[in-house]
Amino acid sequence: MSARKTAVVVCPGRGTYNKAELGYLGRHFPDAGLLAEFDRQRAEAGQETLSALDGADRFSLAKHTRGDNASGLIFAATLGDFLSIDRDEIDILAVTGNSMGWYSALACAGATSPGDGFRVANTMGTFMQDALIGGQLVYPFLGDDWRPDAERKAALLAMVADIDARAEHVLALSIDLGGMLVLAGNEAGLKAFESEAEPIDGRFPMRLGNHAAFHTHLQQPVAERGRAALAPELFTQPKLPMVDGRGAIWWPHASDNDALWDYTLGHQVTESYDFTRAITVAAREFAPDLFIVTGPGTTLGGAVAQSLILADWRAMGSKADFKARQESDPLLVSMGMAEQRGLVTAQ
Incomplete structure (x- = not known):
């Protein structure tokens, strides 16, 4: 890059370390002492x-x-990528994340130390696995052209509410993820949606393996266990602004540490996570040149692009608009892609 760029960093959540990512830490993690x-x-x-x-x-x-x-x-792959960003070339304005990416964002922004951030992420991941309450599935509401379709989204959410109202059925919006709805609930709720939603491309609705009913009231026992195990003292003032899963901004020198602990181990665990809103707020509040999606994985870039389209960011109204902009003046860099990683690192 010829001139210093401003950026918002986006931290991915679960489901992003897969077969292609095996060895990612060995290839990219920059601090052997921290990994130890x-x-x-x-x-x-x-x-x-x-x-x-x-x-x-x-x-x-x-x-x-x-x-x-x-x-x-x-968490480690994300933090390692964040530490690898060339700060002489990139001015990081803020950090956000998707779902468990919030834990990574805390450490990237300095609201926890790297070690304490790892303790939070590893502890909550372990508690989630121990309980494994409910499950998740994903279903798109945008077409292949990614043009906003508010009526389609509203109809799907009405279907979700109808299923959730049935006896012994639990189903709710877990993550508002760009053009994708991540739904969570118990087995009865998930099966009802799978049987009633129109199949798309032979892939959707797609059940997510090893995923619990994240970001729903079903996770209340996990939240309570996390609050008992992880003290408020693990959290401190962020050094960079953070945009959370409600679209709220936590500012340096102006954040309440106890409130940050309460949100992270309360609302963030048991209520819907609005990633689309987080990207919208980050775009409008900080107006970065770039959105940098750290690794691992390469799947979150589409949700970032869709969120920007839904926000009518820079007059982008479709997938074609985004691709044309990306080709002429890239605004999204995915560090999990080898061909893009070098755009923001010194490697």
């Missing part, structure tokens, strides 16, 4: 170290996607 600290925490808890998981000969869906393993791997 994460490994020490895992070993003390009787868990397999990140180095061993990441350095395995082959990827295991059953092992690597479990919450107690995936959360630590994703």
Whole structure:
């Protein structure tokens, strides 16, 4: 890059460390001492170290996607990528994240130390796996052209509400994810949606393996366990602004640490996570040149682009508009893509 760019950094959530990401920490994590600290925490808890998981000969869906393993791997990959951004070339204005990416955002923004941030992410991922209450599925409401369709979204959410109102059925919006609805609930609620929603491309509705009913009231026991295990003292004033899953901004020198603890281990766990709103607020409040999506994985870029289209950011109204803008003057960089990573790192 010829001139210093401004950026909002976006941290991915669960489901982003898969077969292609095996070895990601070995390839990209920039601080061996810090990785050793994460490994020490895992070993003390009787868990397999990140180095061993990441350095395995082959990827295991059953092992690597479990919450107690995936959360630590994703947090470390995200933080490592954040630390690898060339700050001489990139001026980071703010940080946000999707779902468990909020835990990563806390550490990236300095609202926790790296070690304490890892403790939060690893602990909550372990508690989620221990309980494994309910499940999640994803379903798109935008067409292939990504043109906003508020009526389609409203109709789907009405279907969700109807199912949730039935006896012994639980179903709710878990994550508002660009052009995708991530729904969560109990087995009866999920099966009802799967049977009643129109199938799309032979893929959707798509059930997410090893995922619980994140961001719903079903996670209240996990939230309570997290609050008992993780003290407010782990949280401090952020050094960078953070946009949370409501679209609220936590500003440096003006954030209430106890309120941050309460949100992170309360609302963030048991209420819907509005990633679309977070990206909209980040775009309008900070007007960055770039949105940088850290690794692992490459799947969150589409949700960021769709969120910007839904926000009518820079007059983009469709997938074609976004692609034309991206080709002429890129505004989205995915660090999980080798061809884009070098745009924001010194590597």
